[in-house]
Amino acid sequence: MSYKLIACDLDETLLSADRTVCKRNREAIAKAAQKGVRFVCATGRGFKSIEPTLKELNQFDKENEFAVSFNGGAIIESKDNRILRFEGLDxxxxxxxxxxxxxxxxxxxxxxxxxxxxxxxxxxxxxxxxxxxxxxxxxxxxxxxxxxxxxxxxxxxxxxxxxxxxxxxxxxxxxxxxxxxxxxxxxxxxxxKGVNKGSGLLWLADYLNIKPEETIAIGDNFNDLAMIKAAGLGVGVANTIEPMKPECDVITKASCEQGAVAEVIENYILSDPAYAYNSNSCDGPVNKSK
CATH class of the missing domain: 3.30.1240.10 (Hypothetical Protein, Haloacid Dehalogenase-like Hydrolase; Chain: A; domain 2)
Structure with a gap:
């Protein structure tokens, strides 16, 4: 399967404990982008609060870069925080x-x-x-x-x-x-009702003319479950809560502290054999011969 869009939770999934995106993840996301694969932050937080992460990913205030926020309540384009869709509480x-x-x-x-x-x-x-x-x-x-x-x-x-x-x-x-x-x-x-990361992912995929089966969703907790089920490939990181793991298609070996997102990209997007899982580091790719 050729995947075209990755929707990824932030806290306890993409971000390390220091609330930053580690080098291994940044490099893998950049490599995926070079292959034409979109990487989209999907968070329960508001879109304005994720600006530091968007800057780390080189997506801040740019056209054709998107995010799912408020658990799917808002879909935004990064340029000028343009709201494409909003569904809030009465x-x-x-x-x-x-x-x-x-x-x-x-x-x-x-x-x-x-x-x-x-x-x-x-x-x-x-x-x-x-x-x-x-x-x-x-x-x-x-x-x-x-x-x-x-x-x-x-x-x-x-x-x-x-x-x-x-x-x-x-x-x-x-x-x-x-x-x-x-x-x-x-x-x-x-x-x-009906507003969750799964519906947000599917709406954005349709907006971008991407089929649901061409998407990957990565998360760690129950507010990620709807998108994990909606995606073509639903991935839980190693630190995913135990009751949710059986609902995922794949559980990574790496935790959020070890570059779990990079592991997914390396295994399902990249063909470069220099990329492989290293349980001891979030600093970058390691050689597969190890």
Whole structure:
């Protein structure tokens, strides 16, 4: 199969712990681009927050470079952050989720197109999102101050996954018209029904006249699962959460710290025999004779 588009999650997939793209990944992505294969960041974060990564990939503010953000809520062209498609939450639904979230032991994020508003942030979350995105702390008891803004999604934060699953169950009465997913082992996320990375990938592929079977999706957590299932080849990196691994076509040997994305590109895109997996390094290609 000749693949033409790779959609890739960022946190815990493409990015290392220092929130950068390692040399091995950068080189492999550049080699794939030389072969005409598009590399598209697919993230739960807003498109403005991924500018540092786009700069590392030489995609920032360029025509014909694209990204999927807000878990598929927005498809953008990098040049001038041009929004090709946006599907956000109805305000009343966002407000309802916010009121319910106040009853749980969670930090709450509310994403608009331009900003992330955070309620009840704790030090663990402050440390996690530092360097990933700008945010505004707020203390209002409702979201009326956002009534005239487009809201992309709402999420709750707690590092106890079992507790988040309890919340998911408790909210079933109001989430029938929502897409609910989990990410980064700390978030439960709420998007409109049918809005996910999978639908975003398929929309963008169609926009670019690329067949679904000509796509690869790479991720590590449940908010990546829809695109992993939608793609021609669905890949989980080595550090993918265990319950999701059986849903993937392929699990890499490398983790996000070891250049897992490069491993995929080397195995499925590149023909250069100098590229091969090295479990000890994210610094670059190694010789296959090892």
């Amino acid at each position: 305000f009343d639904k966002a407000q309802e989720l916010y009121f319910r979230g106040l009853k749980y032991d969670v930090c709450i994020h509310v994403y608009t197109q331009d900003e992330v508003y955070v309620k009840r942030i704790h030090e663990s979350e402050r440390a996690y999102i530092a360097g990933r995105m700008h945010f505004v702390e707020f203390d209002e008891d409702n979201l009326d101050f956002l009534r005239d803004q487009a809201i992309a999604k709402v999420l709750f934060v707690n590092t106890d996954y079992d507790y988040l699953k309890t919340i998911e169950k408790d909210l079933e009465e109001i989430t029938g018209n929502l897409d609910v997913s989990f990410s980064s082992n700390r978030y439960i996320e709420f998007n409109p």
